[in-house]
Amino acid sequence: xxxxxxxxxxxxxxxxxxxxxxxxxxxxxxxxxxxxxxxxxxxxxxxxxxxxxxxxxxxxxxxxxxxxxxxxxxxxxxxxxxxxxxxxxxxxxxxxxxxxxxxxxxxxxxxxxxxxxxxxxxxxxxxxxxxxxxxxxxxxxxxxxxxxxxxxxxxxxxxxxxxxxxxxxxxxxxxxxxxxxxxxxxxxxxxxxxxxxxxxxxxxxxxxxxxxxxxxxxxxxxxxxxxxxxxxxxxxxxxxxxxxxxxxxxxxxxxxxxxxxxxxxxxxxxxxxxxxxxxxxxxxxxxxxxxxxxxxxxxxxxxxxxxxxxxxxxxxxxxxxxxxxxxxxxxxxxxxxxxxxxxxxxxxxxxxxxxxxxxxxxxxxxxxxxxxxxxxxxxxxxxxxxxxxxxxxxxxxxxxxxxxxxxxxxxxxxxxxxxxxxxxxxxxxxxxxxxxxxxxxxxxxxxxxxxxxxxxxxxxxxxxxxxxxxxxxxxxxxxxxxxxxxxxxxxxxxxxxxxxxxxxxxxxxxxxxxxxxxxxxxxxxxxxxxxxxxxxxxxxxxxxxxxxxxxxxxxxxxxx
Amino acid sequence: xxxxxxxxxxxxxxxxxxxxxxxxxxxxxxxxxxxxxxxxxxxxxxxxxxxxxxxxxxxxxxxxxxxxxxxxxxxxxxxxxxxxxxxxxxxxxxxxxxxxxxxxxxxxxxxxxxxxxxxxxxxxxxxxxxxxxxxxxxxxxxxxxxxxxxxxxxxxxxxxxxxxxxxxxxxxxxxxxxxxxxxxxxxxxxxxxxxxxxxxxxxxxxxxxxxxxxxxxxxxxxxxxxxxxxxxxxxxxxxxxxxxxxxxxxxxxxxxxxxxxxxx
Numbered sequence: 001x002x003x004x005x006x007x008x009x010x011x012x013x014x015x016x017x018x019x020x021x022x023x024x025x026x027x028x029x030x031x032x033x034x035x036x037x038x039x040x041x042x043x044x045x046x047x048x049x050x051x052x053x054x055x056x057x058x059x060x061x062x063x064x065x066x067x068x069x070x071x072x073x074x075x076x077x078x079x080x081x082x083x084x085x086x087x088x089x090x091x092x093x094x095x096x097x098x099x100x101x102x103x104x105x106x107x108x109x110x111x112x113x114x115x116x117x118x119x120x121x122x123x124x125x126x127x128x129x130x131x132x133x134x135x136x137x138x139x140x141x142x143x144x145x146x147x148x149x150x151x152x153x154x155x156x157x158x159x160x161x162x163x164x165x166x167x168x169x170x171x172x173x174x175x176x177x178x179x180x181x182x183x184x185x186x187x188x189x190x191x192x193x194x195x196x197x198x199x200x201x202x203x204x205x206x207x208x209x210x211x212x213x214x215x216x217x218x219x220x221x222x223x224x225x226x227x228x229x230x231x232x233x234x235x236x237x238x239x240x241x242x243x244x245x246x247x248x249x250x251x252x253x254x255x256x257x258x259x260x261x262x263x264x265x266x267x268x269x270x271x272x273x274x275x276x277x278x279x280x281x282x283x284x285x286x287x288x289x290x291x292x293x294x295x296x297x298x299x300x301x302x303x304x305x306x307x308x309x310x311x312x313x314x315x316x317x318x319x320x321x322x323x324x325x326x327x328x329x330x331x332x333x334x335x336x337x338x339x340x341x342x343x344x345x346x347x348x349x350x351x352x353x354x355x356x357x358x359x360x361x362x363x364x365x366x367x368x369x370x371x372x373x374x375x376x377x378x379x380x381x382x383x384x385x386x387x388x389x390x391x392x393x394x395x396x397x398x399x400x401x402x403x404x405x406x407x408x409x410x411x412x413x414x415x416x417x418x419x420x421x422x423x424x425x426x427x428x429x430x431x432x433x434x435x436x437x438x439x440x441x442x443x444x445x446x447x448x449x450x451x452x453x454x455x456x457x458x459x460x461x462x463x464x465x466x467x468x469x470x471x472x473x474x475x476x477x478x479x480x481x482x483x484x485x486x487x488x489x490x491x492x493x494x495x496x497x498x499x500x501x502x503x504x505x506x507x508x509x510x511x512x513x514x515x516x517x518x519x520x521x522x523x524x525x526x527x528x529x530x531x532x533x534x535x536x537x538x539x540x541x542x543x544x545x546x547x548x549x550x551x552x553x554x555x556x557x558x559x560x
Numbered sequence: 561x562x563x564x565x566x567x568x569x570x571x572x573x574x575x576x577x578x579x580x581x582x583x584x585x586x587x588x589x590x591x592x593x594x595x596x597x598x599x600x601x602x603x604x605x606x607x608x609x610x611x612x613x614x615x616x617x618x619x620x621x622x623x624x625x626x627x628x629x630x631x632x633x634x635x636x637x638x639x640x641x642x643x644x645x646x647x648x649x650x651x652x653x654x655x656x657x658x659x660x661x662x663x664x665x666x667x668x669x670x671x672x673x674x675x676x677x678x679x680x681x682x683x684x685x686x687x688x689x690x691x692x693x694x695x696x697x698x699x700x701x702x703x704x705x706x707x708x709x710x711x712x713x714x715x716x717x718x719x720x721x722x723x724x725x726x727x728x729x730x731x732x733x734x735x736x737x738x739x740x741x742x743x744x745x746x747x748x749x750x751x752x753x754x755x756x757x758x759x760x761x762x763x764x765x766x767x768x769x770x771x772x773x774x775x776x777x778x779x780x781x782x783x784x785x786x787x788x789x790x791x792x793x794x795x796x797x798x799x800x801x802x803x804x805x806x807x808x809x810x811x812x813x814x815x816x817x818x819x820x821x822x823x824x
Contacts, residue, residue, distance in 0.1 A: 354725055376724075383727025396722040398737050400744070409736075410726055460726065 002065075003028050003201045004049070004170055009061040011041070011048050011225075018044050019225045024218075028169065031193075031202035033216030033233065035209055035248070037475040041225035042205045043092055046172050049203075050089055051079045067169070084115040088163035090156075092174040092205075097159055098147040104131075104155075105143035108162040115166055130161040134191055153184035157191070164195060171195065174205045181341035181502065186546035189214055207475060209252055210505075210548035213237050221245045237550050251480035254505030254549050258512065258528070259487065262480030305368035306331050307464045307496045308386075312362035313352055315345075322348040323359070324520040330464065335490065335497040337511030337528060339504060341543070345520040346500045350468045353498060354388055355379055367463060384413065387457035391469035393449040397441045403427070403452050404437035410459035430455045430485060447478035451485065458489060464496040471506060483510060504547040508532050516540050565816045571809035575802075578625035588616055590623035590776040599792050609794035611784065613774075621798050624776035629806065631692050631770070631777075632758035636750055638696025639757070643703030644746070650704070651711025652734070662708070665701045673698040674760060681769045688777075691770035695760045703749055707742060714741045751814030755807035762803050778803050 002025035011019040019041040026032055036042045048059045051071065064071045066082065074082065083089065091097050098107055108130060109123040118126070131139035134157040147155055156176065163171060173192060177185040193215055196202045206212050212219055213233055220230040221244065229242040240246045251262050308330040315323040323345045330336045338346045351357040353364055355371055363372040366382055374382075390396050397406055407423045424434045430451040441449050450470060457465050467486070471479040483506065489495055501507050507514055507528070514531050516524040516539070524531055524540045535541045578585055594614035602609045608617035650661040668676065677694035684690045714720065715738055723733050764770040765779025766786075773784045778799040785795030 356721055356724060377729075380727045380729060383725065386725075388722070388725045390718065390722075392718065395718040398719045398723075398741070400740055413727065456722075456726075 002026060003067055004203075005063055005065040006049065006061060007063040009045065009048060009059070009064065011044050011053055012058045013056055017225060019048065022220075022222075022225075022227055024220055024227075024230065026170065026201045026203060028201050029196060029199045030218070031196050031204055031216045033212030033219045034203065034205045034222060035207065035212050035219060036222035037207055037248075037477060039224075040222040042222050043174050045222070046089075046174050046203065046205050049172065050083055050087060051076075052089075081115065084111050085166050086168050086170065088166075088168035088171040090159055090163050090171065090173040090176050092178070098155060100147055103144050103146055104150070104158040104161075108143075108158065108165055111162055111165045126165070127161075130165055131158070134158075134161045134164075135187060136161070151184075152180050153187065156180060156184075156188055160188070160191065164200070168200065170201045170203070172203045172205070175207070176204070177211060178206070178208070182504065182548070183341065183543060183546040185211070185548065189548065208548070209237065209249060209476070210254065210550050213550045214548050221248065247477060249550070251477045252505065252550060253480065253483060253503075253509035254547075256509050258509060260509075261484050261487075262509075263477070263484050307367055308353060308498065309365045309368075310349075310353065310362070311364075313349070313359045313364065314361045315348055315352060315357065315359050321520045323352065325362070326515075326517075326520075326522055327362075328515055328522070328525070330496050330498055332463065332496055333490070333494045334513065335499050335511040337507035337514040338498065338500045338517060339502065339507040339514060339543075340517035341502060343519070344517040346502075346517050347468055348520075349517070350388075350466050350498065350500050354386065354466055384460035385463045387460065387462040387465040389450065389453045389457050389465060389467050389470045391472050393446075393453040393470075394441055396453060397449075399440075399442065402438055402440055403432075403444070406441070406452060407437075407455050407459055410456040413460065426455045426459055427452075429458070429489075431481075445478075446474050447482060450474065450482050454482075454485065454489070458493065458495075461493075462495065464498065466498045466500070468500045469502070470499075472501065472503065479506075486510070504544060505549070516543065562816075564812060568809040568812040568816070571805055572813065575625055575629060575806055575809070578622045579629045580626070582623045582626060586616075586619040586622040588619040590615065590620040591774060592616075599788070601792075602794050608798040609792070611781075611792075611795050612788065615774075617781075617794060617798055620776040620781060621778070621802050624778050624781065624799070625802070625806075627688070627771060627776065628758060628762065628778045628803070629754075631688065631695070631761040632754050632806070635692045635695035635699070635757040635761055636753040638693060639699035639753065640703055640746065640750055642696070642700040643707050646700070646704040647707025647711060650708040651715065658708075661704075665704050668701040669705075671698075673702075674763065677760065677764060678767075678769070681764070686769040686772075688771050691761060691764040695757050695764065698760075699753060699757065703753070706749060707746070710742050710745050711738060714738050748814055748818040751810055751817060753814075755810040755814075758810075759803060759807050 004026040006025070007023040009019060009022040010017060022045055024032060034042045034045065044053060044057070047053045048057070049064070049071070053059050061072065066086065071079070071082070098104065105124070105127050108127045112118055112123045112126055127143055128139045131143055136142050136154055136157050142150065142154065147158075150158065160176070171192075176192065177188050180188065189211065192202060192204070196215070202215065204212060204215055216233050218231065219233045219236045220227045221236065221242065222228070223244045229236055229240065229245045236245060237249060240249055247263070253262055256262065306329045311327045313323050313326045314321065326345075326349060328336060338349060340346045348357065352359050352372070355364070359372060363370070365371050366386055369382055371379060371382070401409070404420075404423050407426055411422050411426070423437060427434060427437060432448060432451050432455070436444060436448065436452070441452055444452065470486070471482050474482060486497065487510070490497065497510070499507065499510050511528045513526065514528045515522050516531070516537070518539050524535065524537045531540065532544065535544055592615065594610075597606070597610050597614035598612055600606050600610040600614070606616050606618065608621060610616055611620075646661050646665060650658045653661070671679070676698040677691070680694040680697055681690055720733060720737055723737055728736070761770060762779030762782065765777050766783045768783060771777035771780045773780050781799040782796050785792070785799070789796050
């Protein structure tokens with residue numbers, strides 16, 4: 001008999017059905033993955049299993065059975081004991097799941113105190129054991145620290161330690177590694193896999209196909225509250241049957257050569273993002289996947305000078321060198337990827353290139369002109385040639401302005417906020433409907449906001465755009481559309497990109513050349529394919545090895 | 561729009577009418593005395609009763625609206641005006657200027673608001689003008705602090721940085737982005753502040769430091785009625801009611817505007 005058995009689960013909030021007809025079983029020692037984009041209902045499903053869907057939610061299912069007990073019939077008291085003892089839950093945003101005022105020891109020993117009879121000394125010892133078990137170095141020191149003294153990875157480990165304190169037979173992990181660096185992520189996934197190997201059943205929820213493919217033996221793909229496809233991981237990800245699954249997989253940039261489209265041609269993002277609208281997807285992605293619709297490197301009349309030349313940049317904040325002797329050259333029409341984990345100094349490099357910050361030593365030249373050494377007044381003439389887009393597009397817009405004004409302002413160099421025809425042309429260029437011109441960015445979706453930011457960046461006809469994590473907070477299908485748009489614009493307008501990201505898949509897909517940064521230094525650089533195929537440095541190799549990829553994808557793509 | 565916001569708007573409309581055209585609502589003379597009618601309780605002839613000289617309190621309250629509101633608005637304007645200067649200096653200026661201004665404001669802050677107003681009046685003598693300035697001065701430090709932090713918040717926001725990247729000069733950035741975004745919160749501050757200023761100005765008049773009897777001003781009327789509060793409650797009740805109404809209505813409206821700004 002299955003440990004957890006769910007059939008025909010539905011969750012409604014008022015008149016809105018967010019999950020319907022979800023059925024699956026989990027065996028002991030098995031990991032099943034639930035993948036889907038934001039709004040697909042995957043987190044609500046997990047919370048419904050625990051009776052945590054919220055007071056406004058009405059949950060119904062024909063079966064919702066844990067180890068032979070019907071969860072729906074359980075009293076709140078039974079449910080509570082089930083949650084603490086039998087089912088562990090690692091919630092989304094575990095980084096904020098810890099009480100900032102309590103040392104992690106207290107957090108972990110809570111479940112021991114509530115659900116077992118033990119002496120404080122026993123609990124204390126058990127907490128240290130647990131912390132050691134989840135791979136926290138120096139548990140005795142860490143147990144006494146508060147969450148803000150711990151790094152993201154350590155906090156996540158502490159949350160997992162508290163979830164497994166009572167050896168639950170089922171662990172539900174909702175996006176356990178989102179927002180963690182890839183090397184840290186790899187450690188957490190190893191930990192979860194070890195627990196699974198010891199017999200814990202695991203329900204792993206993630207938007208990241210690669211994460212799921214690494215652990216799960218079976219996958220459920222959710223879209224608009226329904227399971228559109230399910231089965232063994234290798235089958236679902238290797239030979240996806242449902243069009244939505246195919247598009248989702250096609251949208252992952254990892255291992256996709258530069259210049260290949262990630263979405264079917266003519267992306268209809270503004271009318272119906274296929275993530276949460278629930279419209280069935282009819283296009284056949286195979287054609288789009290296998291046809292690079294242009295050659296990888298477009299030929300443009302090369303201007304003699306490189307667009308950006310950085311030489312020996314260093315920048316110190318307090319006692320730490322955020323950027324340490326960084327030099328690079330960005331040629332016209334090319335993309336230079338800068339990749340590294342958080343704290344590696346990549347964003348500081350972006351700010352130095354944009355002259356938002358001054359280097360302590362070294363300088364940047366833009367189009368052969370002095371840039372760092374110039375005054376802001378002198379730079380202003382050159383500013384339109386170098387644009388920027390950011391991770392959080394919304395906060396880069398004046399909250400009082402409509403989309404139309406934002407773009408018009410950029411078009412007219414701030415002289416006017418009216419230039420209707422051109423504004424509409426630009427919005428169309430980035431794949432936005434004319435009707436968004438009168439709306440405010442805060443009412444648009446994340447992908448649309450980033451498109452507005454791109455429209456603003458290209459309005460002044462720049463030579464180079466500095467892209468600082470432009471797709472990091474977007475769903476994979478929307479991310480694919482934005483990456484395709486950037487690629488298309490590069491071809492059409494001959495743009496150069498300085499593309500900063502922590503995502504190895506993205507950087508490999510978009511860049512011609514790549515810089516790998518660690519603690520402010522460039523540890524390795526060169527043509528992207530060469531660096532990825534044959535990383536020379538120890539750190540680069542470790543970084544690449546830690547990046548999860550869809551294990552089964554590659555083999556099957558070669559077959560098709 | 562919620563019911564209480566509608567009520568607040570109606571009250572403000574009524575007060576505005578009373579301030580601009582008092583004779584429409586109360587055709588009589590607020591200063592006309594009729595000793596034989598002294599201390600009449602509220603009735604159809606005298607809605608709010610009469611005072612010790614037989615003056616009609618309703619007429620006086622209505623005619624006093626203009627003076628009371630004007631003092632409140634003028635004081636807020638003075639307070640905000642000074643605060644804008646200090647707030648912008650501190651928010652935009654070089655570090656030493658910010659430091660100096662902030663320390664200066666902190667010194668002013670050390671005095672309780674009304675005490676500061678009293679000090680000012682002690683030096684410059686009582687009267688409507690000085691009490692208005694005094695109230696304005698004593699509210700300025702609070703506003704200035706809010707404006708400064710708002711300026712700094714906008715100035716260091718990602719969208720201002722985006723404007724730098726687009727090549728906008730300092731002036732353009734201030735005029736196009738900082739001031740409009742600060743102005744939004746100023747409007748809220750102003751509406752919230754008027755109610756407070758009316759109360760303070762009336763308090764000063766009550767203490768005999770602002771408008772002086774027999775002028776028809778709410779605070780002064782309160783002061784005059786104080787002697788008779790045990791026997792003739794209406795002399796203090798109605799001017800007090802108007803002070804409460806006007807302060808409550810403007811504050812409610814300010815809160816509504818503030819909330820709307822947050823939601824959009």
